Amino acid sequence: MHIQHSTLRRTSRRLPSLGWLSSALILALTAPTGGGSDGIQLVSSSGSTIGITVPTSASLGTARAGASTISGQLGTVTVTAAGVLGLLLPSFTATVTSTNFITGAASAALTVPAADISYWSGPVTASSGSQTAVPGQATASSAQPLSSSVTAFSSSGLVLSISTSWDPTIVVKLPGAVVAGTYAGTITHSAA
Amino acid sequence: MRKTFSSKLVVGAATMGLTAAALVAVGGPAFATGTAATFIVSGGSLSISVPASASLGTVAAGVLTESGALGVVTVTDNRGLLDNAWTATVTTTSFVTGTSTTSETVPVTSIAYTSGASTATTGLGTFVPTVSSPLTIGSSGVTGANWTGLAGVDSATWDPTVTFTLLGSQVAGTYTGTVTHSVA
Numbered sequence: 405m406h407i408q409h410s411t412l413r414r415t416s417r418r419l420p421s422l423g424w425l426s427s428a429l430i431l432a433l434t435a436p437t438g439g440g441s442d443g444i445q446l447v448s449s450s451g452s453t454i455g456i457t458v459p460t461s462a463s464l465g466t467a468r469a470g471a472s473t474i475s476g477q478l479g480t481v482t483v484t485a486a487g488v489l490g491l492l493l494p495s496f497t498a499t500v501t502s503t504n505f506i507t508g509a510a511s512a513a514l515t516v517p518a519a520d521i522s523y524w525s526g527p528v529t530a531s532s533g534s535q536t537a538v539p540g541q542a543t544a545s546s547a548q549p550l551s552s553s554v555t556a557f558s559s560s561g562l563v564l565s566i567s568t569s570w571d572p573t574i575v576v577k578l579p580g581a582v583v584a585g586t587y588a589g590t591i592t593h594s595a596a
Numbered sequence: 597m598r599k600t601f602s603s604k605l606v607v608g609a610a611t612m613g614l615t616a617a618a619l620v621a622v623g624g625p626a627f628a629t630g631t632a633a634t635f636i637v638s639g640g641s642l643s644i645s646v647p648a649s650a651s652l653g654t655v656a657a658g659v660l661t662e663s664g665a666l667g668v669v670t671v672t673d674n675r676g677l678l679d680n681a682w683t684a685t686v687t688t689t690s691f692v693t694g695t696s697t698t699s700e701t702v703p704v705t706s707i708a709y710t711s712g713a714s715t716a717t718t719g720l721g722t723f724v725p726t727v728s729s730p731l732t733i734g735s736s737g738v739t740g741a742n743w744t745g746l747a748g749v750d751s752a753t754w755d756p757t758v759t760f761t762l763l764g765s766q767v768a769g770t771y772t773g774t775v776t777h778s779v780a
Contacts, residue, residue, distance in 0.1 A: 456627050464635040469676020470749035474635045505635070513678055513747040576635055581720045581748030584639030584676035594628035 452494040455484040456595045464574050469584045474576040480529065482569040483595045485561060494533075494561040496568075498540075498595040502550035505576070507585030516587055519551035520577040523591075525570050533566035535559045547575055556593060640674025640749075642682055644779040652758055657768045663730075663759040669711075670753045671743070671779050673719070680721055681745030684711075684779045687737035691760065693769030702771060706761040708732045709775075711741040711754045719750025730759040733775075740777065 447453050459479030467474045485494035500523055505516040524541035531537060537559040541547055548554045559568045574591065652664025673680055686709050691702040708730035714723040722744045731738050743752060758775060 454627050456629055458629050458631050461632045462634075464633055466636040466638055468638050468640050469674055470640070471637075474637075476635065478631055478633065505633075507637075508678075511678075574633065578637065579748075581746065582637050582676060583678045583747050584637045586634055586636050588632065588634045590630040591633050592628055592630040596627070 451488065451492045452496060453486040454496055454595050456593060457482045458593050464576065467578065469582060472578055474578065476574060478572050478574055478591060480569050480571050481593055482567060484567045486565045487561060489564060494564065494566050495559065496595050497558040498556040498593055499553045500550065500556040500591060500593050501553045502591050503589045505587040505589035507583065507587045513581060514583055514585065516576060516578065519549050521550045522547040522575040523550055523554055523556065523572055525556050525572045528568060529571050530569040531567060534562040535566045535568065537568050539570065544573065637676060639676045642673045642675055642779055644684060644777050645670045646777050657766065658764065660762050660764065661759065662762060663757050666756045666758055666775060668753060668755055669777055670751060672751045674749050676749055677745065678747050679745040680719070680748060680750050681743055682779055683742040684740045684777055685737050686733055686740035686775065686777055688733045688775045689773040691771040691773035693771045694767065699763060699765045699767045700769065702760050702762065704733055704735050708759040709738060709740050710757040710759065712757060714752045714754045716753040717751065719748050720746035721750050723752045
């Protein structure tokens with residue numbers, strides 16, 4: 405019995421060291437590669453490994469001078485998140501900002517400010533991995549102005565790796581004195 | 597010895613795990629990427645609408661002047677320019693009755709135009725009525741009204757008056773002619 409007891413103790417001491425090694429190996433093998441628009445994977449403050457892809461460019465539509473709004477979809481935004489086996493499940497919060505939109509020489513009359521640019525995410529359009537996905541703004545009526553950063557989407561995974569996609573709509577409120585031209589700006593999505 | 601060996605292994609692995617996590621977390625703020633988005637505001641046209649016909653009044657023979665309201669004139673400017681200025685130009689034919697003899701004619705040099713103040717405007721800018729009204733239209737036409745521009749679409753509505761200077765020998769009858777508005 406004495407011998408059996410010491411054998412048991414030795415075995416129990418070895419198990420923790422094996423456990424650490426095995427979890428480190430699994431992290432290396434399953435961490436997603438690529439997915440971000442330049443292939444970088446980063447670990448967010450929540451511990452998830454995050455990737456994000458967005459459309460490079462988007463045409464939001466055309467309206468005649470004197471119209472009050474232009475509305476168009478940006479294209480598919482996809483966020484991937486990976487957790488750590490035995491340690492945490494993946495989650496992410498995606499936020500979105502906008503620059504002012506300008507045409508020509510960008511005087512006040514040729515600028516549509518970011519406060520007049522609104523965003524609504526709409527629902528999930530594609531996903532993989534069991535998750536609880538929460539749209540930032542599920543419908544047009546909940547559109548939010550991009551005068552400051554807005555939550556675009558968030559999700560919590562129930563499995564080790566998730567992917568979440570949506571196709572947001574941008575609504576531009578045109579000023580009454582808008583000048584005809586092609587207006588350009590940048591919509592930036594972040595995920596952490 | 598075995599015990600010593602295995603406990604070192606535990607510490608080593610734990611330290612490596614922590615170090616790796618710390619390095620990646622410090623190297624990664626929230627990942628951000630931008631979409632270059634555009635939208636187009638297209639300019640429309642500049643147009644003017646005028647009454648198809650107008651009855652400018654009746655005077656007794658021998659009265660030397662007569663005026664009448666032409667009806668509603670509207671300029672609609674959907675160009676969406678940075679400077680939306682425009683000018684409304686007015687020309688006229690002579691007004692004649694019967695066989696167009698001198699006493700049956702009111703020549704263009706006897707026909708004058710007054711825009712009056714605008715009755716409605718939209719958009720940024722200022723409506724400028726006929727200068728020195730009533731302004732003799734003559735053979736080359738006059739600026740009936742103009743718009744000093746600011747940005748964007750605009751419109752203006754006015755109801756001009758046409759004034760005829762008549763001859764003492766002006767013959768009784770119905771005089772007709774055409775007053776033409778254009779805008780640019």
